[in-house]
Amino acid sequence: MxxxxxxxxxxxxxxxxxxxxxxxxxxxxxxxxxxxxxxxxxxxxxxxxxxxxxxxxxxxxxxxxxxxxxxxxxxxxxxxDGWLGNFRRFWDESFNRLDGLLEEMKAEEAAKVTAKASPRKKSKVRVTKEKQRGRTRG
Amino acid sequence: MxxxxxxxxxxxxxxxxxxxxxxxxxxxxxxxxxxxxxxxxxxxxxxxxxxxxxxxxxxxxxxxxxxxxxxxxxxxxxxxDGWLGNFRRFWDESFNRLDGLLEEMKAEEAAKVTAKASPRKKSKVRVTKEKQRGRTRG
DNA sequence: TCCGTATTTTCCGTATCGGTTAAATAACCT
DNA sequence: AGGTTATTTAACCGATACGGAAAATACGGA
The missing domain is CATH 1.10.10.10 (Winged helix-like DNA-binding domain superfamily/Winged helix DNA-binding domain)
Structure with a gap:
């Protein structure tokens, strides 16, 4: 075994x-x-x-x-540490704040791209919650 | 037991x-x-x-x-996570970089303080040390 | 009250853990 | 070779961990 x-x-x-x-x-x-x-x-x-x-x-x-x-x-x-990372959002405040920030940046970036492709505005936060699971940081 | x-x-x-x-x-x-x-x-x-x-x-x-x-x-x-933090420097690159930065800041702060000859205010940078667990990593 | 579903407790067999002592191995030093 | 130091292996023991099966408990509903 x-x-x-x-x-x-x-x-x-x-x-x-x-x-x-x-x-x-x-x-x-x-x-x-x-x-x-x-x-x-x-x-x-x-x-x-x-x-x-x-x-x-x-x-x-x-x-x-x-x-x-x-x-x-x-x-x-x-x-x-990597394994623990899957649960960090449950206790690390700053992790959540940072994560929110990252999502915001991502959404902004996405907005830019779609703006170029088609001049239609997108709602900001959509990608959020599920994404963070597989994250390895960075 | x-x-x-x-x-x-x-x-x-x-x-x-x-x-x-x-x-x-x-x-x-x-x-x-x-x-x-x-x-x-x-x-x-x-x-x-x-x-x-x-x-x-x-x-x-x-x-x-x-x-x-x-x-x-x-x-x-x-x-x-807290316990693991004692060993983070052994594998986390960005931790080391950040640590170096903090040392630098600490030194700078110390320099300022001694210049003013005001022996108080000890722990300004100390707090940041705890903060870095939620860091961005790059 | 009796029934069904959800969950826990009890008891038991087997495997692994953490420690002991005694003996074995490894490498240096005369 | 023989002796000393550093470390591991072997054999053993009591305690605990993990799983199963059967019985006990807890709660909601007809």
Missing amino acids: QPDPLSSTFAALADPTRRAILARLALGETSVMELAKPFDMSLPAISKHLKVLEHAGLISRGREAQWRPCRIAPVAFREV | QPDPLSSTFAALADPTRRAILARLALGETSVMELAKPFDMSLPAISKHLKVLEHAGLISRGREAQWRPCRIAPVAFREV
Whole structure:
């Protein structure tokens, strides 16, 4: 059984120890020993957590002698953010304001084009609500 | 056994069925039966998924006769986004550009302030830092 | 009141998770 | 080679997660 990437990523994030590890890594690349220090937990436990994080695409690991330095990997974070974007309108005020602005601009542009094609004026906001779902920003 | 809210939320999101339910709810409030339809799964199973989502703060439920309409709840989403914000710089290009701009503005402001030798007014630019979550991205 | 629809609860089997200890592997240093 | 340090694997254990089936609950209506 192999869960989809997004599920593995969310599952990986659903553990405070792992999130703490990521927080530490946000400060910069470091070793397993170093990462383990703050926790009252065996080294193998940490090792497993790192494996989970790596498999989830949240970190990547290099090799330097006997150390395997860990660092944040962008991929999974980006995916999570992308997924979350589908729901942003439910809580982000400025998102809504901005979205309104974009729609306005779009409508204006459309008005210009149709004005050139045929001198008939169009009502402004029509494209709005459904459009925002698939948006990736930009 | 009371995991922190963020852990419950991520755990709730780590299931494709539950994410599909949320996607459906993004289209609008609806009943359990309605939500269950697309899935090859028993009704009790869906009911349990909804319980998890509710407990995670991702949905809320009303009462209308024998129906319990579900809808997206902003709280948990906001928390997730907030947490994710700590890592945004690792993958969001425009975030970095904007961040640079803010630093610049901050420096400029600081310069002005010290020129006037007025030690007050500390956080003018600080607020903007929070604002950028709704940013345009280009 | 009894009926039908909507939803939840209870109980159960199986799988996975997060942790432990002990042993294994890997790479450096004499 | 032998020793030290860093990290992983293996075997095991208790707790929890996900699914199903059957029964319980909640509500509206004839």
